[in-house]
Amino acid sequence: MNAETPMAPANIVKAAKANILQGINAAIADAMEEDENVIALGEDLADPEEGGVCGVTKGLSSRFGEHRVRSTPISEQAIIGAAIGASLVGFKPIAEIMLMNFTTVAMDMIVNHAAKLRFMSGGQTHVPIVIRTMTGTGFASGGQHCDYLEAWFAHTAGIKVVAPSSPKDAYGLMRSAIDDPDPVLFIENLPTYWSPAEAPEKGHRVPIGKANVLSEGSDVTIIAYARMIQEAMPAVAKLKEAGISAELIDLRTIAPWDRETVVKSVARTGRAIIVHEAVTPFGAGAEIAAVLNEELFGRLKAPVRRLGGAFCPVPFSKPLETAFAPQTADIVAAAEALVKS
Amino acid sequence: MNAETPMAPANIVKAAKANILQGINAAIADAMEEDENVIALGEDLADPEEGGVCGVTKGLSSRFGEHRVRSTPISEQAIIGAAIGASLVGFKPIAEIMLMNFTTVAMDMIVNHAAKLRFMSGGQTHVPIVIRTMTGTGFASGGQHCDYLEAWFAHTAGIKVVAPSSPKDAYGLMRSAIDDPDPVLFIENLPTYWSPAEAPEKGHRVPIGKANVLSEGSDVTIIAYARMIQEAMPAVAKLKEAGISAELIDLRTIAPWDRETVVKSVARTGRAIIVHEAVTPFGAGAEIAAVLNEELFGRLKAPVRRLGGAFCPVPFSKPLETAFAPQTADIVAAAEALVKS
Amino acid sequence: MSNRATPDAATQLEIYRRMALIKANDERSRKVIMNGRLVMPYYSPRGQEVIPSAISVNLTDEDYICTIYRGSHDQLAKGLPLKDLWAEVAGRTTGTCKGKGGPMHVTYPAKGIMVTTGIVGSTMPIANGLAWGSQLRGDGRVTVASFGDGAANIGAFHESLNLAAVWKLPVIFVCQNNEWGEHTAYDKTSNVKVADRAAAYGMPGVRVDGNDPFEMYAVAQEAIARARAGEGPTLIEAMTYRFFGHVFGDADAYMDKARKADAMANDPVPRFRAQLIETGIATEEQLAEMEAAIEKEIDEAVEFALASDFPVVEELKRDVFAEEMA
Amino acid sequence: MSNRATPDAATQLEIYRRMALIKANDERSRKVIMNGRLVMPYYSPRGQEVIPSAISVNLTDEDYICTIYRGSHDQLAKGLPLKDLWAEVAGRTTGTCKGKGGPMHVTYPAKGIMVTTGIVGSTMPIANGLAWGSQLRGDGRVTVASFGDGAANIGAFHESLNLAAVWKLPVIFVCQNNEWGEHTAYDKTSNVKVADRAAAYGMPGVRVDGNDPFEMYAVAQEAIARARAGEGPTLIEAMTYRFFGHVFGDADAYMDKARKADAMANDPVPRFRAQLIETGIATEEQLAEMEAAIEKEIDEAVEFALASDFPVVEELKRDVFAEEMA
Ligand SMILES: Cc1ncc(C[n+]2csc(CCOP(=O)(O)OP(=O)(O)O)c2C)c(N)n1
Ligand SMILES: Cc1ncc(C[n+]2csc(CCOP(=O)(O)OP(=O)(O)O)c2C)c(N)n1
Numbered sequence A, B: 001m002n003a004e005t006p007m008a009p010a011n012i013v014k015a016a017k018a019n020i021l022q023g024i025n026a027a028i029a030d031a032m033e034e035d036e037n038v039i040a041l042g043e044d045l046a047d048p049e050e051g052g053v054c055g056v057t058k059g060l061s062s063r064f065g066e067h068r069v070r071s072t073p074i075s076e077q078a079i080i081g082a083a084i085g086a087s088l089v090g091f092k093p094i095a096e097i098m099l100m101n102f103t104t105v106a107m108d109m110i111v112n113h114a115a116k117l118r119f120m121s122g123g124q125t126h127v128p129i130v131i132r133t134m135t136g137t138g139f140a141s142g143g144q145h146c147d148y149l150e151a152w153f154a155h156t157a158g159i160k161v162v163a164p165s166s167p168k169d170a171y172g173l174m175r176s177a178i179d180d181p182d183p184v185l186f187i188e189n190l191p192t193y194w195s196p197a198e199a200p201e202k203g204h205r206v207p208i209g210k211a212n213v214l215s216e217g218s219d220v221t222i223i224a225y226a227r228m229i230q231e232a233m234p235a236v237a238k239l240k241e242a243g244i245s246a247e248l249i250d251l252r253t254i255a256p257w258d259r260e261t262v263v264k265s266v267a268r269t270g271r272a273i274i275v276h277e278a279v280t281p282f283g284a285g286a287e288i289a290a291v292l293n294e295e296l297f298g299r300l301k302a303p304v305r306r307l308g309g310a311f312c313p314v315p316f317s318k319p320l321e322t323a324f325a326p327q328t329a330d331i332v333a334a335a336e337a338l339v340k341s
Numbered sequence C, D: 001m002s003n004r005a006t007p008d009a010a011t012q013l014e015i016y017r018r019m020a021l022i023k024a025n026d027e028r029s030r031k032v033i034m035n036g037r038l039v040m041p042y043y044s045p046r047g048q049e050v051i052p053s054a055i056s057v058n059l060t061d062e063d064y065i066c067t068i069y070r071g072s073h074d075q076l077a078k079g080l081p082l083k084d085l086w087a088e089v090a091g092r093t094t095g096t097c098k099g100k101g102g103p104m105h106v107t108y109p110a111k112g113i114m115v116t117t118g119i120v121g122s123t124m125p126i127a128n129g130l131a132w133g134s135q136l137r138g139d140g141r142v143t144v145a146s147f148g149d150g151a152a153n154i155g156a157f158h159e160s161l162n163l164a165a166v167w168k169l170p171v172i173f174v175c176q177n178n179e180w181g182e183h184t185a186y187d188k189t190s191n192v193k194v195a196d197r198a199a200a201y202g203m204p205g206v207r208v209d210g211n212d213p214f215e216m217y218a219v220a221q222e223a224i225a226r227a228r229a230g231e232g233p234t235l236i237e238a239m240t241y242r243f244f245g246h247v248f249g250d251a252d253a254y255m256d257k258a259r260k261a262d263a264m265a266n267d268p269v270p271r272f273r274a275q276l277i278e279t280g281i282a283t284e285e286q287l288a289e290m291e292a293a294i295e296k297e298i299d300e301a302v303e304f305a306l307a308s309d310f311p312v313v314e315e316l317k318r319d320v321f322a323e324e325m326a
């Protein structure tokens, strides 16, 4: 239990394997071990403050010192600014913005500075920072704590955006994000933190910009990321029962997204559904749909479908919150409709 | 000449007609005259400070009082917050964020509050504010002064986004934005402020959400807004010479955009080009392209084309800045390629 | 400060009633969540009852407040009906916000509860706007912006206090310093008392024992009078203590046990209760009756809430804009 | 303050050389723009020459600065070569940033010029990070964050000064108070002196005559020594005056004529020049020679810049990320 997640589902299992939270923690620990320039900062981040509200960074300050893993005041502009400045002189800071909605108070630092300094300096400086942030519906946190804003950052030249859906990917993407010479926004999904799965190997890397084909299929391609993978997996199984062969691609990186893998898949299946929790209009799905239509003009068997959050602030009331984001049944229905059409 | 526009082109004519700047000024003045609840605030906004860096609000504080037209400290969060608060109790504040890039320091107020309070309060409160902001390449202002960020706001439920391209529309959209019971982001394009054209009539309204067909055609539909209209108009003429009949739609409202008008046009022409100054990836053009492909699946003669800013921060050096945004020649070439394809 | 106002007997009783209501409501909230009857993020205001109770008796329904996720004490003190609150936190159509806002966004304009926000620091910029409205209309209303000690380190605090001071807005900034911002102690995030920051804006700043109803009442009354008189804003730092973890479920291992035990031993609610009896303002019976009435009202509110309907899915399309979406 | 350091003769001369360079470069910039040979947004630092000149003689190339659009004085004082500057503002490949940044984003890490920003208030958060790096490495470097009086009202100021104070970072916050933020007078936007805000963070705050090289030198030296010694940040409010409008082309009708005439009559550059001669630190001939050398260097820089190539369009794909884009 923790500050921002009062109601972690009762069925969370601290398994022998690993969960996403542990994957991130291990990735940061291993990177800090290997490179003394890796440092971290954010609200409640150090161990006297319990290693973050969800404990993602637990143990790190005890192991590497509070000078390298620093709790901060509630000052998001100062947090990102400090990360940027340190990165300009050779450090590799990992800054936490507790929830994605709080990036709104640090957008200047992220967008006007972190993303642009390399270009504006003609390549003299660069900003190798990782910005960790968590979000997602499911815990009844309401309108200001659950937004997926990845499209904003994907629309910003100079910053990369990743969103892992498994412990292995969380580890591997975090290592790659720390390695990366440019700023990377690392999106963590709150409700999936504790789901156990295959543990990552030490040193594992997931290349930024590479999608993961989770399940191969021939009738329709489902493109998703973050928690939506958990909705899409059972959809694939259900579709199979219904005689529909669905390919499931975990995008993993939203910017720059893996056009090659996605286009190749859809070229084969002729049908595509993009699923994200962010509201549909002007979301990341629009870009993917636009590109698929450009690249596969005349070769699609059905229009590209987009399934995203309802176009409203995230509602509090449980039935509304549940209805807000795409669910397994929505994906199944969409795929069936596409295949029939 | 003014603060943020050191090099207003020498060929600017203060014509007998009206320019966009005058259109906005007149709209605010007329609204303030009619309704004492219309108030305005922003940096340098009042007359002792010259009515804004470009003089858009010149004369207003002298006429309506500095209590209703207030210059503020450089505090964008406080500016939007004050607008929101006053709007909750019946005022209709017009807040200026001098340049669109500076919305980055006020995103919390705009996105988490202005856009959401109606929904989160279950309709008990609402936020009838207008946020004026200017942007646009052309004056060599470089990486932090020219971004078009309309896609961010269009991706946010609860706020509308408009961008006029003529004095009449500037007047009419501003009046409608002030009338509107919800927050409206009003995007002004710096380099087009001074272009004279037909003057608006007092009281004129341009409905939010209604596009304007500037030129009818049958071979290809060009969808654009803001300064891009100035690039698209000559493109239409050039295409005509080349025997291509182009329909030009000025979107005017980006959110909610006029699907009906756009889809109807493209259904007829079978071809579409979307032109905006914002960077292409994950831009507003992606949403329009995605919808066109959904709605007109199998009925398009060519893939929907998107022309947007290069995917980089806005560069300073003149040849780079010029190459950054779509130009008439790009539009012509894209249309020719589509018609040929 | 001298010549401070003292609440009369009736006002003292009313302050206590609000405190008792907040305490009882908090206890019930934690119980109902613990029992699994209700799921919500819950930020207990236990230990901070005095602050809004002693402030709000100086306010009318026409005055405005803006508060935060830890705001049920502010809302109840300002007059939010229990049924509306409980139905809201239960996510029902009968809630203040039809269940769409939830505990972090409770709104009730009929009693001047204009904004509840989940973003640290965000009450202050909006409170200025409400106060600007009052200044423009000359309606004599004041606005109270509540926030925590942690919020005193965020940019919005600075911009808001400065604007309020320069514009002489009728607003009172009430920092409820409960020593903690989530898991982080205030002392680790600032070298300076919050109240001392008022000087940076040329506004009066007062640090007060926020658990002392008399002190709190006097300081609030003074600030409210200043604001109503057009003399501008005041920053009040009300010292208090958060009895529990940041949010329900937080194990609060980071909080010093002795300090916490001490704070709880000095629980301001029973302390004021005893004082009222001691000074003859009320009898034990009177207060017990008052408390029983509160419990009963809470019973009814909880049952009302849990018996109410959840909103229909079409609500996703409503209240996004004035017009319902297609 | 007593026991203040006084610059020795060589240092005085060096301060003057930097001031003369800034003044000459400003005059040339305005001339070149006026003549239409160059198009750029130009924010004149004329009148503010002393501040960076007297500060930077206390810094080495290893120390860092972050400055703003109105930053050519800071950059030149810190050692930015004229050719690199002129080629940058002319948008040429030979510029510090290959012409991609322009005057608002001049960067030159070889001399510690790490960031130039066009966003009010943004030097400060980043300066903290540079200073945090120095603190971690124990390299003894300091970081100077420049900003204007107008920037003292924005949120980033508050967050940055607080963090620097709490973390005891080796950073010096230099507010160049030129009385104006664009068209708005500082007095209209704050009730308080900028330096007095330091108390809100528990950091020393000093208001100094930023047009007096001796005062400025002493205050800067003290703050820099403090930072190097690990004693934490200082806020310096350097009082000065902006001789021209906010940006080249701004008609500056809002500026009080008498105040401006007075400031110009007290032009710090000729004033210090006369003083150097009077006190026997330099002769008229020496200074004239120095100034002539500066003019010649500027001539060369301008011609170098204008003869340099513009970047090719492929540059749009470079420096967005480490890897060139497809
Ligand atoms: C801008 C922002 N940053 C971080 C958070 C996460 N957060 C929620 S409450 C909180 C602590 C606030 O402490 P304080 O202001 O003292 O209020 P308290 O909870 O003690 O009443 C934090 C960091 C947030 N909601 N908003
Ligand atoms: C966040 C932000 N808001 C507004 C602006 C527009 N703007 C540019 S300079 C300026 C005035 C700044 O004044 P000051 O800080 O005193 O610096 P000076 O220009 O006097 O050196 C303003 C408002 C900006 N660049 N950034």
Ligand SMILES: [Mg+2]
Pocket (backbone or CB within 6 Å): C148, C149, C150, C176, C177, C178, C179, C180, C181, C182
């Ligand atoms: Mg607190």
Ligand SMILES: [Mg+2]
Pocket (backbone or CB within 6 Å): D148, D149, D150, D176, D177, D178, D179, D180, D181, D182
């Ligand atoms: Mg200034």
